[in-house]
Amino acid sequence: MTNLLPNYGRLPFALVKGENTTLTDDVGNDYLDFTSGIGVMNMGYSFEDGKNAVKAQLDVLSHMSNLYQNPLQEEVAEKLSYGGTYKAFFCNSGTEANEAAIKLVRLIKPGKKILAMNNGFHGRTFGAMSATMQEKIQAGFAPLVPDFTSCDYNDVTSLDKAVKTGNIAAIMVECIQGEGGVLPMTQEFADALKTYQSQGILLVVDEVQTGIGRTGTLFAFEQFGLQPDIFTAAKALGNGIPTGAMLTLDKYAEIFSAGKHGSTFGGNPLAMAQANAVLSNLTEEFLTEVRQKSNIFLTELSKSLSNKASVKKIQGIGLMIGIVLADETKLSEDLSKLREQGLLALSAGHDVIRLLPPLVMSEQQLSAGIKILEEVL
Ligand SMILES: Cc1ncc(COP(=O)(O)O)c(C=O)c1O
Structure with missing residues (x-):
C-alpha cells in the first residue's frame, strides 16, 4: 500500500545512506554509484x-x-x-x-x-x-x-x-x-x-x-x-x-x-x-583531474568492452558515458544484473547504459565498476 502516485518506475528497495561514492540500501547492501542521483552528486555523498x-x-x-x-x-x-x-x-x-x-x-x-x-x-x-x-x-x-x-x-x-x-x-x-x-x-x-x-x-x-x-x-x-x-x-x-x-x-x-x-x-x-x-x-586543478580520470576510464572501458558482442559502441565526454547495447531488449536486465553485482547505473534512450559516476570517484573505484560491467555485459 502506498500513498504515492505511480508516476515513477521505482526499484523495490530504498537507499538509506551515502558515503563518498558508495550507497547503502535498506537491508545493508552496498553499491558503487555510477549514477550520482542522475547527475546530481558530482562532489559525492561526503562533500x-x-x-x-x-x-x-x-x-x-x-x-x-x-x-x-x-x-x-x-x-x-x-x-x-x-x-x-x-x-x-x-x-x-x-x-x-x-x-x-x-x-x-x-x-x-x-x-x-x-x-x-x-x-x-x-x-x-x-x-x-x-x-x-x-x-x-x-x-x-x-x-x-x-x-x-x-x-x-x-x-x-x-x-x-x-x-x-x-x-x-x-x-x-x-x-x-x-x-x-x-x-x-x-x-x-x-x-x-x-x-x-x-x-x-x-x-x-x-x-x-x-x-x-x-x-x-x-x-x-x-x-x-x-x-x-x-x-x-x-x-x-x-x-x-x-x-x-x-x-x-x-x-x-x-x-x-x-x-x-x-x-x-x-x-x-x-x-x-x-x-x-x-x-x-571546481578549480582548474580539479577539472584537469576529471579529464585525466575520464581518459583512463574511457580507455579501460573500451579495452574491456569493445570485443563484446553485446556492446555496439561507447560514447560520451568526461565522466558522462553511454554504452550502446547491441540488443535493446537487454537493457533493464543488464541494469538489474549490474545492481546484483553491486553497481548502480542508469538507462538512457532505449538502448544505452548511462554512466554518471561522482566526479570525486577514485581511479580504483572506476576500475572496479568497469570490472563489473565487463562481467555482466
Ligand atoms: C538536459 C536536461 N535538461 C533539463 C532537465 C530537467 O531537470 P529537472 O529534473 O531538475 O527539472 C534534465 C533532467 O534530467 C536534463 O537532463
Missing part, C-alpha cells in the same frame, strides 16, 4: 565543504525571499559568470531554469519560434516539455506551448531546413543529449549553430546534465567553442540541494526587469551556500 556551509547557513538564516539583497547569490552568480560575461537568475530545478530561458527568449524576440532538437530533453513543465521533442514525453498533454519547432540533432541539413522555414528566435540544444542516449554533439553541428548565432539567432544551451564539471570543463559548451546567449544549469549545482540557474549575456539582462519572472525559493540561502561550495571546489 564536507558543502555540508559545513549548509549547516552554518541553517543556523544563521535558511530563507528570506527575493525581496532583499542576497550576497550569497551574488557570489554564486559571479562564479558562473565567466568573468562578468553572464548574469544569473536562480530557481530550483532544471525544468525551471529552462522555463526562464524560454521566457527570456520570448521577450528578446517576440512572435518567433524556438527550434529544439528531436530526441532532446529539457524537463517536464509545459514550456520545457514543449521543447522536449520526444513523443513519449509529450503524449497526452496537448495543447502544448505554441511556437516550438524541431530538427534532427547533429544533422546540419535538417537544421538548415528548419531555420529556413521557421522564423526562428532561438535554437535550444544540449551539448550531449543525456536522457536521449548520451549522444555528444558533433563539432560540425556546433559550428553550424555558431554560424546561425552570428546571423542573430539566439543560442540556448541546456547544461542541466552536462554542466558543473561533468564533462571535464565547468560547462560542456567550452569544448565546442560555443558562447551561448543563454545557458541553464541545475542538478549538480546544488549537489543534492535543489537549485537551478539561467545565465544570459549581459546585453539581455535588463530585459528580465523587475516583475518579469521570479521564484519564492530560487537562490535560497541554503542552496546558494551549497552551490558556492561546489563551485569553489
Whole structure:
C-alpha cells in the first residue's frame, strides 16, 4: 500500500545512506554509484565543504525571499559568470531554469519560434516539455506551448531546413543529449549553430546534465567553442540541494526587469551556500583531474568492452558515458544484473547504459565498476 502516485518506475528497495561514492540500501547492501542521483552528486555523498556551509547557513538564516539583497547569490552568480560575461537568475530545478530561458527568449524576440532538437530533453513543465521533442514525453498533454519547432540533432541539413522555414528566435540544444542516449554533439553541428548565432539567432544551451564539471570543463559548451546567449544549469549545482540557474549575456539582462519572472525559493540561502561550495571546489586543478580520470576510464572501458558482442559502441565526454547495447531488449536486465553485482547505473534512450559516476570517484573505484560491467555485459 502506498500513498504515492505511480508516476515513477521505482526499484523495490530504498537507499538509506551515502558515503563518498558508495550507497547503502535498506537491508545493508552496498553499491558503487555510477549514477550520482542522475547527475546530481558530482562532489559525492561526503562533500564536507558543502555540508559545513549548509549547516552554518541553517543556523544563521535558511530563507528570506527575493525581496532583499542576497550576497550569497551574488557570489554564486559571479562564479558562473565567466568573468562578468553572464548574469544569473536562480530557481530550483532544471525544468525551471529552462522555463526562464524560454521566457527570456520570448521577450528578446517576440512572435518567433524556438527550434529544439528531436530526441532532446529539457524537463517536464509545459514550456520545457514543449521543447522536449520526444513523443513519449509529450503524449497526452496537448495543447502544448505554441511556437516550438524541431530538427534532427547533429544533422546540419535538417537544421538548415528548419531555420529556413521557421522564423526562428532561438535554437535550444544540449551539448550531449543525456536522457536521449548520451549522444555528444558533433563539432560540425556546433559550428553550424555558431554560424546561425552570428546571423542573430539566439543560442540556448541546456547544461542541466552536462554542466558543473561533468564533462571535464565547468560547462560542456567550452569544448565546442560555443558562447551561448543563454545557458541553464541545475542538478549538480546544488549537489543534492535543489537549485537551478539561467545565465544570459549581459546585453539581455535588463530585459528580465523587475516583475518579469521570479521564484519564492530560487537562490535560497541554503542552496546558494551549497552551490558556492561546489563551485569553489571546481578549480582548474580539479577539472584537469576529471579529464585525466575520464581518459583512463574511457580507455579501460573500451579495452574491456569493445570485443563484446553485446556492446555496439561507447560514447560520451568526461565522466558522462553511454554504452550502446547491441540488443535493446537487454537493457533493464543488464541494469538489474549490474545492481546484483553491486553497481548502480542508469538507462538512457532505449538502448544505452548511462554512466554518471561522482566526479570525486577514485581511479580504483572506476576500475572496479568497469570490472563489473565487463562481467555482466
Ligand atoms: C538536459 C536536461 N535538461 C533539463 C532537465 C530537467 O531537470 P529537472 O529534473 O531538475 O527539472 C534534465 C533532467 O534530467 C536534463 O537532463
